[in-house]
Amino acid sequence: MxxxxxxxxxxxxxxxxxxxxxxxxxxxxxxxxxxxxxxxxxxxxxxxxxxxxxxxxxxxxxxxxxxxxxxxxxxxxxxxxxxxxxxxxxxxxxxxxxxxxxxxxxxxxxxxxxxxxxxxxxxxxxxxxxxxxxxxxxxxxxxxxxxxxxxxxxxxxxxxxxxxxxxxxxxxxxxxxxxxxxxxxxxVVYEPGSVQIEIGKGITAREGTDLTLFAHGETVSQALDAAGILAREHGINARVVDMFTLKPIDEDLILRCAEETGRFVVVEDHLTYGGLASQIADVIADRGIRLDGFRRLGIPQVFAGFGEDTELRDKHGYGLQATVDAALAVTA
Amino acid sequence: MAATITRPETDVSELEDLSYELREKLLLLCGEYDGSVHIGGDLSCADILTLLFQYGMHVDPQDLRNPERDRFVLSKGHAAVCMYITMAIRGFFDYREIVDTYGQLGSAYGMHPCKVQLPGVEVSTGSLGHGLPLATGMALHGKRSGMDHRVFTLMGDGETGEGSVWEAALAAHSNNLGNLVAFIDRNRQLMTSFSEERVKLEPYPDKWRAFGWNVIEVDGHDMAALVQAFDSLPAPDSDVPTVVICDTVKGKGVDFMERNLAWHAGSLNDTDLARALASLAHGRKAA
The missing domain is CATH 3.40.50.970 (Thiamin diphosphate (ThDP)-binding fold, Pyr/PP domains)
Incomplete structure (x- = not known):
């Protein structure tokens, strides 16, 4: 965007x-x-x-x-x-x-x-x-x-x-x-009218073919920033999906992203288990999807401490750089 | 008062008969059902439920969603079967169907009431301490809409240990909900203990007064006194919520269940059922 x-x-x-x-x-x-x-x-x-x-x-x-x-x-x-x-x-x-x-x-x-x-x-x-x-x-x-x-x-x-x-x-x-x-x-991530917003449907915030970055909430902008870095500095074309509805999860979109990009990185401001990554992992398991790479970035099992938002994300391994690194790892 | 729904014209003696019928039917169900029934707390609130459904409330079994009806929230959801049977006596449900299906797969009549499965039940309850907040929301709707029905809830005294009760007590007072009436089945027993030994609720009426509520204290098994208490409720358009603290006995009417911690819940074999019915009948003759 x-x-x-x-x-x-x-x-x-x-x-x-x-x-x-x-x-x-x-x-x-x-x-x-x-x-x-x-x-x-x-x-x-x-x-x-x-x-x-x-x-x-x-x-x-x-x-x-x-x-x-x-x-x-x-x-x-x-x-x-x-x-x-x-x-x-x-x-x-x-x-x-x-x-x-x-x-x-x-x-x-x-x-x-x-x-x-x-x-x-x-x-x-x-x-x-x-x-x-x-x-x-x-x-x-x-x-x-x-x-x-x-x-x-x-x-x-x-x-x-x-x-x-x-x-x-x-x-x-x-x-x-x-x-x-x-x-x-x-x-403001989306220019008004530029995307269709419908509860239950994920939004493809950026097209891409090498991997899909799934995010929700504030990490959508971070994923978009990461996709920009990946394109400029690494020649990697990352798709970004704003999965703003976690339930019911948009299974069709997950299936399509699996077919078209083959690699997933999920980044979210939530515990790494129980949030979007888990929802997506459930679909992958239930549908028998074979991926070439999957990473989940989020809060590990810690009480996170004080600090600014971006500092805490960096500290706990799901900030901008970590997102770029995870994308590089799954596409390597 | 609610114009299109008339209250039944029952007198005290008829209400006593209806209470007796309720207790008898409760015991018979308890005898037929294989599983455990919360018979102790059912028997302690039988007279209160009879008062509400057979005397006080404007409700119409033929018109469940009439906006002018009085609402009832059974906060002590484990007394569901007592409510089902009271409502059956009033014409909402079929007693035989309750006995034949209670607790069985596919039945609408379960241990705790579910409004989705059983239309006529206003609110799904079971977890204690939820009824007063729910009733407060319903009363708030009535108050702010300028309607003149009342919202009633029945709590056990034990469940008023839940903090959510007192949150709602604050909210009801703060929002001037004179159309909200909470009956409390003050049977002084929790599941495993006597309340004043384990949890000191006294000075109980003072607690409610301190929260800004109008307090009525009554013998919860004296039908004439219950009727008098009901008749003395402030008008629904008044500004102070009322709590009716009903002094009751857990297991009331069956001598071997009264004030007996073993009879929070249970089932009755044929011998115990006969004893229970005999005790109930004996108590009626004595009265």
Whole structure:
């Protein structure tokens, strides 16, 4: 994808008059604006939060009767959302994922997934982001969420995509999990309209034939940067797939990438087991796919410590250089 | 009050008969079913469920999704069979079908209630401490929509050890949910212990008062008192949630089960079933 500065208007996001393509935009801002927009068209849309979400102010002020801040009570927040969904509403729970995915896990499973209610959980701090330390990093969340029956699981880096996924999710009858990184400054990866965004379908962010780099969330930009280096410095033509839906996984796309590129590197800001790499490995095993190379890059079995996002990725072996090295290794 | 759904016109004596019928049918099921039934906690909440389904709640077995109906959330999901039979007596389900299929492959009647498999059940429950948050969300919908039905939940006292209960207690008070009513089956027993020995819930009513709730204390086996408590509930459009703490006895009505830790759950062979039914009948004559 080009990162040349270019001012465009994002479709369907009238409030965001323009942004400079390739620069940074806040996913949280997009969420706030999208929820306000959807609140107008869906009078059964509610927004709930356990004391998180300054960017939900627009929704709160516009639809105070459909906004609930329960304070620091994640379990009650998710349970109340389930109760609201029982009454025919579409609740969006917004908060920090380490707490929503773990402290409220049983409420997510038994109160939302069991009766298959249309509750959306959208949150930040997926991965080693925000420098909060291991209490504040959601690094197991995708493993937990993908194992839940009825749950659709997404992880999104591009801030404009978040808005589009939220819009599409209004038609969903079951639960949805949307994972973001910090959500304050996110790279706009896709020029609006340049890619088709559909829950359940991976996005080919860059074409290539020598290998496929699979990523989700913030590591998509990193994979694109790695593909650029591989092309410029090594003559390797890497495909980049943004597998923003981890469940249901896009099996057709995985099969096609296996046939057309033969080698996979998965890079994700999540434990190396339980996340996207595991989802893809399951498809490979179940379908009897023969690959010429497979590497998974992510967080090893450690509590990761403090540091900036990119520093932590480098330290734990799934940063930009590690991605390039893994691609070189599988194509050697 | 909910206009299109009328409440049954049962008096106290009829309610006592219906409670007796419920207990008798519970014991008969317990005798027929090979597996274990949570009979102790079923018997302790039998009068409360009778009060709600045969007297207090605006519900219509022929119109399960009527938006004006009162909602019921069985937070102590292990008392599902007691709820199924109460609802069968009210006309929701067929008692014979419950007895014939309970717990079997393909049955909608399981140990813990599932709304997906059994329409008429408002909410799927089983894991303790989930009912009050769910009921709070449902009451919030009713309150903010300006509707005047109530949302009822029934918790065991033991399950109020779960933190999620108190999170929801805060939220219900903070959101002025006068349409939310929590009945507590205060039978003072957990599965393996007596609550005040293992978990000191007292001063129990004060805990709820401290959380901003309106507290009603009542003998949970005195039907006249239960009716009086129900009739004294604040209007649904009031601003304070109410907890009705019902002083109960686990295993109530069957002498060898009452306050007996061995009867949290169990099954009845023919001899024990006969003893249990005789004890139940004896208690009724004595009353």
């Amino acid at each position: 080009s990162t040349a500065a270019k001012t465009v208007t994002a479709p369907g996001t009238d409030q965001i008059t323009s942004f400079t393509f390739g620069e940074l935009l806040s996913s949280r801002t997009v969420i706030g604006q999208t929820l306000k927009e959807l609140g107008e068209t869906h009078d059964n849309l509610w927004v709930l939060t356990p004391d998180i979400g300054a960017t939900l102010v627009e929704f709160r002020d516009t639809y105070p009767d459909r906004f609930v801040d329960v304070g620091l009570s994640e379990q009650a927040c998710v349970g109340i959302a389930a109760g609201l969904a029982n009454e025919g509403n579409i609740p969006v729970v917004s908060g920090m994922l380490p707490f929503l995915s773990m402290r409220a896990l049983e409420q997510v499973r038994s109160d939302i997934c069991y009766p298959n209610l249309p509750v959306k959980i959208v949150g930040t701090h997926g991965g080693l982001v925000g420098n909060g330390g291991s209490t504040h990093y959601a690094v197991e969340d995708l493993g937990l969420m993908t194992s839940l029956v009825n749950m659709t699981v997404t992880s999104i880096g591009d801030p404009l995509m978040v808005g589009e996924v939220l819009r599409q999710s209004m038609a969903m009858t079951g639960p949805l999990y949307i994972r973001l990184a910090v959500g304050k400054k996110d790279k």
